[in-house]
Amino acid sequence: xxxxxIKAAIFDLDxxxxxxxxxxxxxxxxxxxxxxxxxxxxxxxxxxAFSIQKDYPIxxxxxxxxxxxxxxxxxxxxxxxxxxxxxxxxxxxICSLGNLKNEIFLRKVDNHGAKVIESNIRVAEKWKKSGLKxxxxxxxxxxxxxxxxxxxxxxFEVRIDGMDSGERKLNxxxxxxxxxxxxxxxxxxxxxxxxxEDSLAGVEAGVRxxxxxxxxxxxxxxxxxxKELGADKVVHNLEDLDTHFKTDLTDHRNLQDxxxxxxxxxxxxxxxxxxxxxxxxxxxxPIVREFDKAFLADDMREAIIKISKLCFTAIxxxxxxxxxxxxxxxxxxxxxxxxxxxxxxxxxxxxxxxKARKLIPSLDKxxxxxxxxxxxxxxxxxxxxxxxxxxxxxxxxxEKVKKVKMIxxxxxxxxxxxxxxxxxxxxxxxxxxxxxxxxxxxxxxxxFRKENEDSYVIYIGDDIxxxxxxxxxxxxxxxxVGSHGEPTxxxxxxxxxxxxxxxxxxxxxxxx
Numbered sequence: 422x423x424x425x426x427i428k429a430a431i432f433d434l435d436x437x438x439x440x441x442x443x444x445x446x447x448x449x450x451x452x453x454x455x456x457x458x459x460x461x462x463x464x465x466x467x468x469x470a471f472s473i474q475k476d477y478p479i480x481x482x483x484x485x486x487x488x489x490x491x492x493x494x495x496x497x498x499x500x501x502x503x504x505x506x507x508x509x510x511x512x513x514x515i516c517s518l519g520n521l522k523n524e525i526f527l528r529k530v531d532n533h534g535a536k537v538i539e540s541n542i543r544v545a546e547k548w549k550k551s552g553l554k555x556x557x558x559x560x561x562x563x564x565x566x567x568x569x570x571x572x573x574x575x576x577f578e579v580r581i582d583g584m585d586s587g588e589r590k591l592n593x594x595x596x597x598x599x600x601x602x603x604x605x606x607x608x609x610x611x612x613x614x615x616x617x618e619d620s621l622a623g624v625e626a627g628v629r630x631x632x633x634x635x636x637x638x639x640x641x642x643x644x645x646x647x648k649e650l651g652a653d654k655v656v657h658n659l660e661d662l663d664t665h666f667k668t669d670l671t672d673h674r675n676l677q678d679x680x681x682x683x684x685x686x687x688x689x690x691x692x693x694x695x696x697x698x699x700x701x702x703x704x705x706x707p708i709v710r711e712f713d714k715a716f717l718a719d720d721m722r723e724a725i726i727k728i729s730k731l732c733f734t735a736i737x738x739x740x741x742x743x744x745x746x747x748x749x750x751x752x753x754x755x756x757x758x759x760x761x762x763x764x765x766x767x768x769x770x771x772x773x774x775x776k777a778r779k780l781i782p783s784l785d786k787x788x789x790x791x792x793x794x795x796x797x798x799x800x801x802x803x804x805x806x807x808x809x810x811x812x813x814x815x816x817x818x819x820e821k822v823k824k825v826k827m828i829x830x831x832x833x834x835x836x837x838x839x840x841x842x843x844x845x846x847x848x849x850x851x852x853x854x855x856x857x858x859x860x861x862x863x864x865x866x867x868x869f870r871k872e873n874e875d876s877y878v879i880y881i882g883d884d885i886x887x888x889x890x891x892x893x894x895x896x897x898x899x900x901x902v903g904s905h906g907e908p909t910x911x912x913x914x915x916x917x918x919x920x921x922x923x924x925x926x927x928x929x930x931x932x933x
Contacts (some may be wrong), residue, residue, distance in 0.1 A: 427633060427666040428892060429607045429614040430548050431600055432577070433483065434559035436584055436619030438545070439567055441535040441561065442482070446473045448526035449481055453493065455521070456512050458544045468497035478643065483620030485560045485583060485593035486519040506587070527563065541638070542615070544659035545576060551685070552668040552910065554578055554892070556603040560593060579606040579855050594622035597630030606633075608860050608893050615666070617659065624650045636662065638898070669892070669912075673904045676914035678922055686913070687931050689875035695732035695932070696897075698862050699725070699921075700892065701745050701880035702738065704902050707918050708845065708883075710811050717748050721918070724925040726751055732931040735865060737761060737858050739886055740842065741806030759851070760842075760886060761861020762808035772864065777808045778853040783836050784810055787850060800851060801825060808851060811900050815846035843885050845905065858886060859893030881921060900924070 435813075436442035448584050453471035461467050471493065473476075480492035487503070494501060494515070497876035504514025510521035549555050556579035557564065564582035581603045585591070585821050591598035597611075604614045615634035616627040619645070628634035628651035637647035637655040644655040679686060699705055705725070706715045726735060735755035738745040742758025742765060755766035764772040788803070788810050795801045795909065800817030803810065815827050829848055833839055870876055878897030880890045884905055891899030891910035901911035902921055915921055 426668060427613065427615050428668070429554045429556065429604060429609040430547075431556045431558060431603045431607075431614055431616045431632075432541075432545060433616075433618045433620065434480075434557055434561065434564055434567065434572050434582075434793075436538075436543055438538060438573065438618050439565060439571055440538055442619065442846065444529045444533060445526060446477045447471075448480075448529055449477060449489070449674050452518060456518060459512050464627055468499060471773050472572050481624075483560060483618070484592045485586060486523065486562070487515055488593050490515045490519045490522070492757060495837060520606065523563070530563075530567070530570070535567045537656065539682050540658040540660045542573070542576070544662070548666070549576065551666075552670040552892070552908070554607045556607055557583065557598045558603050560599070561584065562587075570606055575899040579603055581606065594620070594925070595625035595629065597626045597632075600626055600630050600632065606855050608863055618727045621646055621650060624652045624888065628652070634664075634666075638895055669910045670908040671911070673901055673909050673911070675885065675916060676901060676909070676911060679913035679915050680920060680927070682913060683924070683927055685933075687725065689898075690879075693875045693877040693896075694707050694870075696866060696876060697728065697732050697734045697928075698737050698865075698878070698880040699734070700738060700858075700880075700884065700887055700902075701736055701740060701748070703845070703883035703918070704735075705918065706748070709884070710815055712811075712847075714804065714814075715748070717750075721922050722749070722751065724929070725749070725754075727929045728925045730933075731929060733869060735766075736863075737861060737880075737882075739811070739849065739884070739889065740804070741809075744806070755865060755867070757858070757861040758805045759808040760849075760858050761856060761864070762851070762854075764861060764865065774808070774852075774854055777856070778852050780838055780852040781807070782852075784840055784850070784852075785807075787832055787839060788837060790832050791829065791850075793924055794832070795825060798825055804847075809842075810850040811844070812848045813846065814848070845884055849886075857889035858882075859889035859891075862890055863893055869921040881915070881924075 432438055435445055450471050450473055457467050470482050481489040481495055502514050504516035507514055508514050508517040508520055510524045511517040512693045555577045559576040559582045562583035581599055586599055591602060602614055604611055611630050611632045612634055616632050618624050618627060619638040624635055624637050624647045635652050637652035639647050639655055640657055647655045702715050703710060705721055706717050709715050736745055736749055737757040739760050740758060742756050742763045745758055746756050753767050757764045762774050762777050787803060798821050802813040814822055838853045840853045842851055877898060878894050881900045883902035888910055898912035899910060900915055902912045902915050903917060915924060
């Protein structure tokens with residue numbers, strides 16, 4: 422069975438990706454048994470012992486830690502003060518009991534390790550390879566630690582866990598907040614996303630959040646309850662799923678030429694407000710061996726000026742914002758530099774990612790280390806931007822490329838908040854903040870597009886980094902220039918920079 426197009430897959434952690442659910446359940450039972458023993462010693466009435474089979478699915482599974490404590494105690498008609506998250510592990514408050522449970526859980530992880538559910542991971546990897554964006558959610562504050570111990574950090578673009586829920590004041594499951602937050606981080610709507618959950622509270626949260634597809638992991642009575650709650654499918658593991666999700670990925674060789682199909686495109690945007698976004702390198706200026714010599718031709722600048730007088734126009738580049746502004750030299754445009762980490766425009770418009778700004782000192786240290794360690798590798802060039810460092814190896818000998826990548830990997834080992842990005846003969850080193858060209862475009866649209874406005878978005882780009890932008894477009898199309906060698910989310914194709922200029926000229930004539 423093939424279902425509607427899905428752009429994002431959001432996974433719960435415990436019981437879906439890792440087999441830590443049973444460790445959590447055992448930790449809960451051990452904690453509540455200890456509390457019951459203490460009540461007996463204090464001559465307080467003991468309660469019916471915590472049951473993993475009966476109590477865990479109803480009061481605990483998928484629910485934030487302190488809420489789980491409160492839920493169970495309420496079921497036993499026991500009242501305790503809430504306390505605060507800084508309480509020492511103990512039995513005086515709801516928070517201290519929750520912290521005791523966490524202490525027991527961490528000890529169990531140390532003893533047993535975080536085992537993974539291989540079948541579900543294989544499917545998650547397959548979905549990611551097919552083009553779906555992926556996120557992991559968890560009510561646990563130990564999510565990052567568990568992913569690291571299982572070697573799964575790179576499987577998910579976005580992580581929203583118990584730490585994030587506390588900081589952002591998200592309601593716990595069965596409220597859909599954590600799933601909605603993950604979808605928003607990825608840049609997609611609930612009806613473009615699916616969720617995978619193994620808890621009843623999680624399935625209910627997915628249904629309440631109106632996600633396009635809710636998949637439950639369960640069997641027996643639990644599976645029946647998931648179906649009653651509204652799960653679209655319930656399976657033992659994801660490899661049992663008989664549903665295949667379509668994506669917009671296309672072999673670039675199958676894309677139609679945007680110039681040949683211009684009349685069809687023009688009919689699509691007729692009567693609508695057009696928002697035009699243009700990459701720089703490889704789109705407005707040809708790719709050159711020396712990146713600092715990629716200049717904008719006068720006739721291309723003239724074409725951009727003319728079209729920008731007829732529709733909203735922005736340049737979205739991996740280059741630093743000041744660098745691309747200096748090369749384009751058109752005052753009234755909007756510019757998004759460093760893949761959108763920094764955006765400026767007319768009327769003193771300015772936006773930057775605060776979390777990324779705080780990581781600039783780390784980038785400075787990495788740059789210093791790499792300039793030293795790569796100094797002897799001929800053909801390597803550095804391009805420092807405010808929010809990123811690009812290491813270009815286009816001119817390096819092929820046998821040296823492996824060494825370059827190894828040195829970069831070694832330098833990044835000590836920086837958990839700095840990551841690598843891919844490009845054409847370049848490695849981008851940037852803050853680990855889920856922000857890219859597509860999200861920069863969405864930010865500009867959210868600022869300038871009016872509510873219920875009939876609009877048409879066009880993005881023209883040539884690189885693998887432009888796929889994030891192509892994927893985000895809902896009303897409009899992406900146009901791929903040349904090829905980056907992988908399947909694309911673009912809807913049309915242009916052969917080269919010359920063809921881009923011709924397309925802009927025809928757009929201008931059409932919009933006059």
